[in-house]
Amino acid sequence: MNTALGSVAVKVTALILAGKRSGVLDPLAANAGVAQKCVVPVGGKPLIEHVVTALAACDRVAEIRIVSHEPDEIEAIALVKQLKDEGRLVFRPGAFNLVDSVFSGAEGAEFPIMITTADNVLVTPEGYAEFIDKALAAKAGAAAALARKEDVQAADPDGQKRFYEFRDGGFSNCNTYWIGSPEALSAAEIFRNGGQFVKFPRRIAKAFGIMNLIRFRLGWGAIDPLFAKLSRRFGFKLSAIIMSKGEYAIDVDNQRTYDVTEKMLAARAATAAAASAAAGA
Template structure:
């Protein structure tokens, strides 16, 4: 099975602002918004901690003391398996800071990925190994997302063979693969300066990606050539992993899925 994978959970505030869901729920951070009875972040940490493929779990958040206020996480913090890391002003610097001194490979996900499961984590890591990837991105098929919940996602990436949704889960084999993160250092500035993303990915690649020209695999082969490393898409079988909590609708969807899982588990006991 090899060495354990370090997990990094991004739980900081976007642009330092309080998320609308957090405001509505009366909490300071989006990751603290309750879903099916407990904070989003706790669902994610529970899945990572239950995986026998994951070692240390790092959480990037502006105020690490927030984690100590969650009784569900105190045991992991006390044993040293969960390590709070101060988030930086932008996404890339947060990833780089949290990865400092970490053992690779590194699995990166977000605190709103509440439907993550140990089996999906194993499927992701197995897919990375099978493709001899340097870096990888998790996707799931449109039909899988809709099978998980009819309102799970409304936007999909269309390719010649199928349509997919991103699962907010990424993997990096070693520190050299962190170079891909530098592409996004300017974050939202891509919106104001679109030539920056064109320079990073190449105009032809972006046109093909935007209009779904070719297969998903072929698209990532072109990205791999652009970045001089193997960047692979890993297709997860559980479409629920693509349902991250971004608004009241997806919060409700995630709640339903989690309650269904709990009922199935109870029925099986």
């Protein structure tokens, strides 16, 4: 595949999951005086605006779909309105569990589909392109983006506290997923009732089988052979996509990760300003 700018052979549909828990106001949203977490400002912009900006700038992404329960606050963002008016962005109704929201977002979409979340503020256009290119190269039916523990901790030691431990190292979920075909959409069932497997190991047993749960919890085996076993269970190729930057695994989940993200965005802005000044000197 030719991945030079403007000549990408395969483009994806991007789903942004921007829902909210039924009847629950997120603490970050409450502190910011907004109705939902995805529009909480960080680094001078709503969380979801950072994500939409990155996806819109990624030449591997065609249509952007926002899956939301309350679109009005999101539609008020100028970039979102612009992309919607241009026909590149659409809204899909959210459900009150993750997998049904994915199904809603995917209805009528062109495959392959990349799923991300509205709080994935630190993923850049280059990060999304990296994930897409690696998923295509792997010929994955479904895939999940992971970052190595040492890379996450190097990005910021407070960025993540929980890791999946395997024989070949620790990994953190980047909340970015790949659905290569309508048939592979069944992989979304893995995340019914939530995908935080580190906190809720019964979900691994239900999705993957008890022996894989034991391997997962005890760190038996390396990550690629485990995904190969899972592929045989599901009947199509499941791939672990290892990302090059640990910061992609840091999302805005609570006040701690909000503060980390704010700090990292400020550092990025300072680096960009310094580079611009040097170029103009």
